[in-house]
Amino acid sequence: MLQFINPLLHKVIQSISPCVLCGIDRQQHHSLCRDCWQQLPWSKSMVQRQEIDIQVACHYDYPIDRIIQKFKYEQHLHFQNLLAGALLQLRLPKIQAIVPMPISNERLVERGYNQSLVLAKMMAKALNIPIWQPITRLQQHSQKGLSRLERIDNIEQQFQINSTSKLRYRRVLILDDVVTTGSSIYALKQKLEELGCQKIYAACVASAEI
Numbered sequence: 252m253l254q255f256i257n258p259l260l261h262k263v264i265q266s267i268s269p270c271v272l273c274g275i276d277r278q279q280h281h282s283l284c285r286d287c288w289q290q291l292p293w294s295k296s297m298v299q300r301q302e303i304d305i306q307v308a309c310h311y312d313y314p315i316d317r318i319i320q321k322f323k324y325e326q327h328l329h330f331q332n333l334l335a336g337a338l339l340q341l342r343l344p345k346i347q348a349i350v351p352m353p354i355s356n357e358r359l360v361e362r363g364y365n366q367s368l369v370l371a372k373m374m375a376k377a378l379n380i381p382i383w384q385p386i387t388r389l390q391q392h393s394q395k396g397l398s399r400l401e402r403i404d405n406i407e408q409q410f411q412i413n414s415t416s417k418l419r420y421r422r423v424l425i426l427d428d429v430v431t432t433g434s435s436i437y438a439l440k441q442k443l444e445e446l447g448c449q450k451i452y453a454a455c456v457a458s459a460e461i
């Protein structure tokens with residue numbers, strides 16, 4: 252509904268709306284009041300997983316962990332503004348397109364949306380670059396009980412280059428909500444390399460300890 256209201260009016264409504272976390276103070280930074288924004292578990296640093304450098308905005312701690320869970324599993328899509336806002340605090344490299352982490356059709360049906368694509372759309376708009384989705388994800392099986400190598404093998408088999416995909420961008424950014432082991436980012440990166448991408452960066456809202 253809000254997107255049909257003109258942008259100025261939307262800004263006015265936002266400026267008088269209360270913070271989506273504390274519900275008390277006025278919104279100042281991406282749907283949050285100044286205090287709630289400052290108290291997010293900021294990381295704004297690089298973590299390494301599977302020998303890939305991944306830029307992360309926050310640590311996967313309270314309240315960002317709860318916010319991501321609600322955004323991902325409980326349709327609290329209004330948190331997209333805050334989560335994309337956190338990602339935009341990162342010093343991102345020069346890229347030509349954003350590649351959101353794909354999810355399988357089964358997950359899509361279950362959830363109703365791809366949470367990484369929702370964030371990628373906001374980022375793409377803010378950075379004025381396109382979204383690129385050349386890879387499809389097949390059914391995701393549970394990773395529980397698998398060794399590191401089995402897990403990587405299992406995940407790699409899930410990613411497939413779309414038959415119509417051609418190399419269109421050489422410098423891209425993989426975007427995901429949370430990084431834990433990094434094996435899905437690793438698998439997606441392999442496929443993008445197969446397509447001919449030369450610089451593949453990655454960014455996530457939060458990193459969880461393994």
Ligand SMILES: [Zn+2]
Pocket residue numbers: 270271272273274275276283284285286287288
């Ligand atoms: Zn607040």
